[in-house]
Amino acid sequence: NAGVMQNPRHLVRRRGQEARLRCSPMKGHSHVYWYRQLPEEGLKFMVYLQKENIIDESGMPKERFSAEFPKEGPSILRIQQVVRGDSAAYFCASSPLQTSGNTGELFFGEGSRLTVL
């Protein structure tokens, strides 16, 4: 039973290029979350998605960042015109549909580490 799969694990981009990070949730999970971890800082919530819907994007920067979770395929976090400050580890997590028996536990991928030169 595969866990949360993120790719690429490492991505290098030059300033002004685009970065696309992919996340395939665990089988049977319908919720995807993206978090950003800056060096020596904790995890910052970015966005929470269900299939074809953005539920909460209160942590997303207003410009250059977007996320989607299409009906088919992985969730994508897209960063346009990257700047050096975007260098960070981006973690994806998934969870099943929360019901009365579900505790909201998240299952994390290994992360994608973006370096902007």
Add this chain to the structure above:
Amino acid sequence: AQSVTQLGSHVSVSEGALVLLRCNYSSSVPPYLFWYVQYPNQGLQLLLKYTTGATLVKGINGFEAEFKKSETSFHLTKPSAHMSDAAEYFCAVSGNNNDMRFGAGTRLTVKP
């Protein structure tokens, strides 16, 4: 809305000593509480969680945490630290809307 405060960004203990990592939460609904561990260049792994019922929760690797509603705390403890416990530890809280929020993390160093 939920939030978490972890007291102490760095904690250093000697091997064999007690580990105590502090976490206080704020939640407008009965919370679910979690501790995750992150080893270098890896994702987060669940150590333990509190949902309902017994307030003392036991997790993997000998860790445990106690939910104290009156103190809004969920501190993580381990009686005897091992070198392999050196890692980053995150406390997290979620409500009933799949809205997990994390603390800033505590880096645990274990000295030989």
